Amino acid sequence: MAHLIETMAYANAVPWHGLGNNINADSPIEDWQRQSGLDWTVSKRPVQFAGECVPGANYGIHTFKDKFVLVRDTDSRPFSVVSGRYKPVQPSEVLEFFRDLIAIHGMTIETAGSLKDGKRIWALAKTGDAHKVLGNDLVNSYLLIATSYDLTFSTLAQFTSVRVVCNNTLQQSLKDYISRVSIPHFRDFNATHIHEQLGLGRAQWGAFSQALDAIAKIKLDSVKAKEVLGKVFVTPEKDITYVDPQVEKILRLFEGKAIGADIAGQTGWGLVNAVTEYADHHKRARSQGNRLDNAWFGTTANIKDAVFHEVLGLTS
Numbered sequence: 001m002a003h004l005i006e007t008m009a010y011a012n013a014v015p016w017h018g019l020g021n022n023i024n025a026d027s028p029i030e031d032w033q034r035q036s037g038l039d040w041t042v043s044k045r046p047v048q049f050a051g052e053c054v055p056g057a058n059y060g061i062h063t064f065k066d067k068f069v070l071v072r073d074t075d076s077r078p079f080s081v082v083s084g085r086y087k088p089v090q091p092s093e094v095l096e097f098f099r100d101l102i103a104i105h106g107m108t109i110e111t112a113g114s115l116k117d118g119k120r121i122w123a124l125a126k127t128g129d130a131h132k133v134l135g136n137d138l139v140n141s142y143l144l145i146a147t148s149y150d151l152t153f154s155t156l157a158q159f160t161s162v163r164v165v166c167n168n169t170l171q172q173s174l175k176d177y178i179s180r181v182s183i184p185h186f187r188d189f190n191a192t193h194i195h196e197q198l199g200l201g202r203a204q205w206g207a208f209s210q211a212l213d214a215i216a217k218i219k220l221d222s223v224k225a226k227e228v229l230g231k232v233f234v235t236p237e238k239d240i241t242y243v244d245p246q247v248e249k250i251l252r253l254f255e256g257k258a259i260g261a262d263i264a265g266q267t268g269w270g271l272v273n274a275v276t277e278y279a280d281h282h283k284r285a286r287s288q289g290n291r292l293d294n295a296w297f298g299t300t301a302n303i304k305d306a307v308f309h310e311v312l313g314l315t316s
Contacts, residue, residue, distance in 0.1 A: 120150070178197055
């Protein structure tokens with residue numbers, strides 16, 4: 001496909017990447033699974049090989065002990081070679097993760113789908129928590145669950161936030177709170193246990209909201225902002241004349257070109273959003289699907305998190 005996104009469904013507004021099938025927000029889990037293209041299963045099949053057709057060789061088909069190909073059952077697409085300890089999380093389990101949270105806590109699924117020809121799948125739900133930074137800059141809380149079948153990352157559940165005015169995404173990572181749970185592929189997937197570990201994010205969201213308010217009070221000029229960025233975008237050693245083009249683009253956004261810059265101003269909050277806008281919407285990507293993948297799981301997610309914590313460190 002032309003896009004990294006293989007299949008996807010979304011509720012409410014069209015996502016910033018403009019891809020997917022629209023579905024009613026209150027649709028049952030079964031409809032979400034079908035409309036998002038996640039109505040399939042994966043299974044482990046033995047790794048086998050053919051014996052050499054030479055004199056004295058052991059002819060026939062042989063099985064490689066404790067090695068399996070992880071395969072999508074609907075089209076036999078191979079994802080990776082795994083050991084017998086690997087316990088795949090099925091697409092249905094990713095969506096079922098939200099069933100009780102929807103019924104009891106009022107969460108609503110916003111998007112679900114697959115990336116990289118099915119090698120990565122996800123579901124994202126709006127938690128219902130929200131906060132207005134500077135009194136009117138709305139930020140909503142979301143809960144993301146994802147797993148990979150190509151072994152690039154463990155199954156994870158994490159809280160993330162979206163700034164409504166510009167669709168900037170930011171992980172809710174704080175030192176003293178659990179905002180992310182990772183489940184290795186050799187362990188059983190237990191949705192209830194994950195819910196308990198995350199604590200539904202109430203205390204975490206409160207602390208994160210306070211952190212956003214704190215960085216919004218920090219006044220920064222371009223020189224100080226560049227200094228902060230220099231700690232994340234490391235320049236080549238012994239080249240004092242080098243200016244990272246990424247830093248230059250972020251500074252232009254910070255100085256007034258970013259969406260919502262008139263609200264955030266030249267503050268710590270403004271710098272965080274200049275970085276997130278650059279990472280989510282301007283940084284070069286092969287496709288919008290690649291952009292989404294990086295915003296949640298790739299290098300841009302790490303950049304955003306690093307800058308957020310650098311700015312947060314200025315409040316102490």
